[in-house]
Amino acid sequence: MRECKKCKSNEYTNKQLVMMINECGHPLCKNCVDNIFALNSGNCHVCNRVLRKNGFREQIYDDPLIDKETFLRRKLRKIYNLKLDDFENLKEFGDYQERFETLVYNLVFETNVNETNAEIQAFEEKHKEKIDRNKRRLDEDQKWVEDQLRDERQMKARINEHMETDAKEKENATAVTDTRKIMDELRDSNVAAEVILDRERKKQIEKELEEKEEQEKRKRRNKEMLQTRKRAAENMSFNTVIRIAGRAYVHQPLELVINGPPMPNASQIESMGYLAHIRHASADLIAGGYTSALGCSRALFEARIDLFSF
C-alpha cells in the first residue's frame, strides 16, 4: 500500500493520492509537496537535503529505489549514448557498458557522488561530438521496434481501407437497384415524373437524417459508457456493500419429529408431579447448571423417540 510518510494519508483514505519523488528518492504525496515547497525550495523531510519544487516528478514504481534508478538511468542515457560502432571492438563496448552500470549504481546508492559526477562531466566533454551526433541516431534495437510499429500501423490502415471499399461496394449495389426500380417506375406508371422523383428524394433525405441520428446516438452512448466507467473507478469502495434483494427472512421454528407419544413441556413436568420420581439434584449439581427437570425430560424424551417406529 502506498502511503505518504509525512502526512500518513494513503490510497484508501485518499483515492486521488499521487506520490511525488525528487532526486534524493524519498517519496512525498502531492499535497505535502505543495505545502512544504510553496516557496519553490525546501528541505527533504527525511535526509534534509535542499530540494527544488520543480525537481519533483510523479512516482511510477512502488519501490522508491527502483523509481530513483530508472530516473537516473534515463538521465544518464542522454550522455552515455555511444553505440557499438563508436568502439574499435566488442570488448571496449562491453567495458563501456559495465562502467555505465557502475556509475548508475554509485548514483543510486550515493557512494562517491562527487567523483562520479566529475567522471560524467569529463566523459561528456571528451565525447561531445559523438554524443551530439548520436542524439539523432538509433541503435539496432530501437530500429527494430520502430519497424515493428510501422508495420503494425500499415497493417491497420490496409484493413481499414479494405473494409471501407467493401462497404462502399455494398452501398453502390443497393443504389443501383434503387435507380433501376425508379427508372422502371418512371417508364411504366402514368404518375407524373416530378411526383416520383420528389418522393424518391424525400426518401433519400429521410434516410440520411436517420443515419446521422444513429451515429450521434452511438457516439453519445460510447461517451456515457466511458463516463460511467470512470465514475465507477473513482468511487470504488472496499466497504461491504449492503444489497437488498430477495424476500425477507421469516423464521420458522424447527419441528422435532418424535415419532412417539407427545412430550410434556417443562411446566407440565413440574405440575404433573414427575419430579417426585427422580433423584433430587444436589446443590453442587444445581450449581453446575443441572436441574432434576433436565434429567427427567431427557429420560422421558429417550423413552418416546421412535417408540412408534415399526
Next chain:
Amino acid sequence: MYATSTQKREWTYTPEKLAAMRMEINLKFREKYESVIQPEELSLFVTPEEELRMQRSIEDAALRFADKFRPHMWPSVKWTALAFFKRAFLVWVPSDTSIRMVMMACFYLAMKIDEFYITIDGFVQNMNVGDPRQNAERILKLEPELMKVLNYNLTVHSPYRPFEGHLMDMKTRMLLLNFDLESIRLDSMSFLQQALQTDVPLLYPPAQIALAAINYGLHAQGKSNEILREFLRKLIGIEEDSWDARNDHPQDLEKLEKTVTRVDQIMKEVERNFVAVTEQERENHKSQLFRMQNLMKELDTRRKAAWEAGGRIGQEPGLVQEEPVDSDDE
C-alpha cells in the same frame, strides 16, 4: 437422539438381512481357504449358526466379567460394549480373530464412550487370564482396528434411560395401581441382560426394548397386558375405550395396537433366542477356538506356499494392505 443416529441408519436390521449378512461373511471366509484346506479339517469351518453360538458364549462370559468388574460399571457400558461386539462380527469372522480379546477391546472402548473412565492398567487388573502387560498391549492394538470396523459409529443408544423414562411416566400417570412399580425393576433388568445375549440390540429401537422390559417385569409380577394397554392409552391420550375415540382417532388406536404387538414380539424374540450357555458348550467352544487358531496359522503358511509355488502372482496372502491416510498434518 436415536431417530437421527448412525445406530438407526447403519446398524439396525431386519432378521432376514442379519441372517443373510452372517451367511455371506461365513461363505467368504470359507472361500478364502478353500484351495488349501484338507477334508479332515473341514469340520472346524463351522456354520453361521454355530458361529453365533460361539459369540453367545463369549457374550455370556463377558457379562459375568462385567458384573465382577471393579469399580462397578453402569449398565449402559455393558450395552454399548456388546453392541460394538455384535456389530464387529457382522464384518469379522469369529475364527479369524482372537474373539476374546475383541470382546475386551469392546469393553475398553465402550467405557471411554460411556464416560466410565478407567485406565488400561486398571482395566487389565480385572482380567484373570494372561499377563497384564501383554493384555494391555493387545487391547490397545485392537482398539483402532475395532473402531475402523465400526466405521467410527461409536454412539450407542441403550434402553436403560428410556426404561427410567417409561417407569417415571407410569409412576406419574398410573395413580391407581395397587402395587409398587419398583418391584418390577429386578426382573426387567434381568430381561435386558438376556436381551443382550440375543440379536435384539440390532433389531429394535431402544425405546421399544425398554417398554418390553417393563412389560416383562409386569408379567413377572403376575399382571397382564392390560396395564401396558392402559399406560399406552394415557400416553397417547386416548379416552377410556369410548366409541367416540375409536371413530375420531383411528390412527391412535392403530399405534397402540402396533406397539403392543411389537412389545410382545420383542419379548418372544428374547424368550426364544436366549438360551443360557452351558458349561459343556463353553468348553467345546474353547477347545474349538483353540484348534481353529492353530489351524489358521497352518493354513496361512500353506496359502503363502501355494502363492510362491504359483509364481507369486497377485498380492501376497495375509499381507495387510495399507491404505493412504488423509492427514491434516501434511
